[in-house]
Amino acid sequence: MNTLGLSMIVKMGCICSKESIDINGSRYVVKERLGEGGFSCVDLVENASSKKRYALKRITCHSIDDQKVAMQEITYYKKLRHPNIIELVDSTFKGSADIVVQATSEAFLVLPYYKRGTLHDYLTLRSFNKNYLDIKEVLRIFSGVCEALKFLHDFTPDPVAHRDLKTANVCLTENLDPVLMDLGSCAPAKVQICGAQDAQKLQDIAAERSSMTYRAPELFHVESYCVIDQRTDIWSLGCVLYAMLYFKSPYDFVYERGDSVNLAVISGTVHFPEDGPFDEDVHNLVRFMLKVNPSERPFIDKVIAKTTDLKNKLDTVV
Structure with a gap:
C-alpha cells in the first residue's frame, strides 16, 4: 500500500x-473540548443536519443526589428566561446513577456557542498589554450583568441567587453583550440557617x-443562626466590576501572591492600583458592593441606580 493510501485511511479513521x-x-x-470543571465538561459540537454549532455541557452523575442537582440546573435554565441569561436549547439524561452497582449517568445540556468566549477570556487577552476597557464600555457590560441578576433576584414566586457569579461565567456575544451562564450553583435566594449542621452544609x-x-x-x-440572601451575589458582582477595571478579581491578586484569600475577604481588604486610569467614583461603586457585613451591602436595585447615576455623570462630561 502506498503512503498516500495509508494517509487517507488514517484520515478517514x-x-x-x-x-x-x-x-x-x-x-x-x-468537534473539540472547550473546557473542564470539577463536575462537568463542555464540548463544541455541531448539529449533523443544520451544521450549526453549540456548546454541549456534560455532567457526570455518580448518585441519585447528583442526578437531582443536574435536574435542578436544567429546571433553572428552563424557567429563567432573559436576554442576559443563557438559554437551554435541549437536554437529556443517559444511563442511570446507582451507587450500589457503581453505575453513573450523564446529563447533556445543549447551549448556544459564543465565539468570543467569556468575559474572563476577553479580559485575559486585554491584560497582556494592559489594554484597559473604556469606562463607558465597562459600565455598559456591567449593566447587562446587573439586569441578569435583577431578574434572578426578583424572580417570582421564589427569588434565586446565582452563587457563582464570576467573569468566567459571563459569555460575550459578537456585540460584547453579556450573557450569564452556568446555573448549576443557583439556589433559593434566602436560606434560613438553624444550627451548626445547616451552617456546615451550606x-x-x-x-x-x-x-x-x-x-x-x-x-x-x-454562622449557626443567620439568614443568607441574594446579597452574596452583590459581593461577587463587586469583584466582577473590579475585574473589568483591572482584569482580575481583587482576591485573584491575593491568591497569586500566596496570601490567604479567606483572611483578605473577611477583612474586606481591597487595593486599587495607583497607576490605574479610573477615578474614585468608579472605585466607590466597587466599594459600595464589597461590604463585609451583608446587612450593609446593597440589593441589586441600588447597585443599578448608582451605576445609572455614574453613567449619567460621565455623559455630561465633555
Missing part, C-alpha cells in the same frame, strides 16, 4: 471516530460550587 451524540432525535458531532456547598476569589465573606464562615 479520524473522521469516522468522531464522537456523535443523539439528543432527543438530533445528532451532534463533537459552607461545604459554597466551598464546592462558589469560586473562592469571588465568594462572599458570609459563605466562608457560615
Whole structure:
C-alpha cells in the first residue's frame, strides 16, 4: 500500500471516530473540548443536519443526589428566561446513577456557542498589554450583568441567587453583550440557617460550587443562626466590576501572591492600583458592593441606580 493510501485511511479513521451524540432525535458531532470543571465538561459540537454549532455541557452523575442537582440546573435554565441569561436549547439524561452497582449517568445540556468566549477570556487577552476597557464600555457590560441578576433576584414566586457569579461565567456575544451562564450553583435566594449542621452544609456547598476569589465573606464562615440572601451575589458582582477595571478579581491578586484569600475577604481588604486610569467614583461603586457585613451591602436595585447615576455623570462630561 502506498503512503498516500495509508494517509487517507488514517484520515478517514479520524473522521469516522468522531464522537456523535443523539439528543432527543438530533445528532451532534463533537468537534473539540472547550473546557473542564470539577463536575462537568463542555464540548463544541455541531448539529449533523443544520451544521450549526453549540456548546454541549456534560455532567457526570455518580448518585441519585447528583442526578437531582443536574435536574435542578436544567429546571433553572428552563424557567429563567432573559436576554442576559443563557438559554437551554435541549437536554437529556443517559444511563442511570446507582451507587450500589457503581453505575453513573450523564446529563447533556445543549447551549448556544459564543465565539468570543467569556468575559474572563476577553479580559485575559486585554491584560497582556494592559489594554484597559473604556469606562463607558465597562459600565455598559456591567449593566447587562446587573439586569441578569435583577431578574434572578426578583424572580417570582421564589427569588434565586446565582452563587457563582464570576467573569468566567459571563459569555460575550459578537456585540460584547453579556450573557450569564452556568446555573448549576443557583439556589433559593434566602436560606434560613438553624444550627451548626445547616451552617456546615451550606459552607461545604459554597466551598464546592462558589469560586473562592469571588465568594462572599458570609459563605466562608457560615454562622449557626443567620439568614443568607441574594446579597452574596452583590459581593461577587463587586469583584466582577473590579475585574473589568483591572482584569482580575481583587482576591485573584491575593491568591497569586500566596496570601490567604479567606483572611483578605473577611477583612474586606481591597487595593486599587495607583497607576490605574479610573477615578474614585468608579472605585466607590466597587466599594459600595464589597461590604463585609451583608446587612450593609446593597440589593441589586441600588447597585443599578448608582451605576445609572455614574453613567449619567460621565455623559455630561465633555
